[in-house]
Amino acid sequence: MAQSKSTGFFISTPGFCSDCGSILPLLEETGNVECYACKKVWGPEAFGDMEMSYVIHFNKKNVYGSSKEKDDKEEEAEGPIVERKCPQCQNNKMSYATLQLRSADEGQTVFYTCTKCKFKETENS
Known part of the structure; x- marks a missing residue:
């Protein structure tokens, strides 16, 4: 001390x-x-x-390299990739984007897109 x-x-x-x-x-x-x-x-x-x-x-x-460089099997992602299971094809990687669609005192809306089959879903956080 x-x-x-x-x-x-x-x-x-x-x-x-x-x-x-x-x-x-x-x-x-x-x-x-x-x-x-x-x-x-x-x-x-x-x-x-x-x-x-x-x-x-x-x-x-290259820490911020594109998702294509990380995994050649995946098509071009529409945003950052997270581990989330696609409800349609069971792929465990989805890209996401966020928007503030509701009032400022409510959470944002997250749009997820499967990197394999391009299935889209939303989540209000």
């Missing part, structure tokens, strides 16, 4: 200005940070022993 600091008016935890109590922005390249509220400049000691790290996850190449 991070230790509290008391160098100003407030007893605060690392990452907060002890003069005004505001949250501090991230450290700048200079190693200092300026409080947004009171404009006091703090050094890295304002963050105590806090450790900060960032992880950026990127999508794999």
Whole structure:
């Protein structure tokens, strides 16, 4: 657990200005940070022993490829594909599209289309 600091008016935890109590922005390249509220400049000691790290996850190449590339047996889909059993041919993949057909305080209408036999059905969500 991070230790509290008391160098100003407030007893605060690392990452907060002890003069005004505001949250501090991230450290700048200079190693200092300026409080947004009171404009006091703090050094890295304002963050105590806090450790900060960032992880950026990127999508794999062709993650949004068409359904034709994913499965050559399927014809061109009319939208994103979900696992849903077609009541007509029992295929387990259907594409869908949504529209707001009813009033704003009611759910949307989902239109499903079988990727194999093109059977269509709707669902009011």
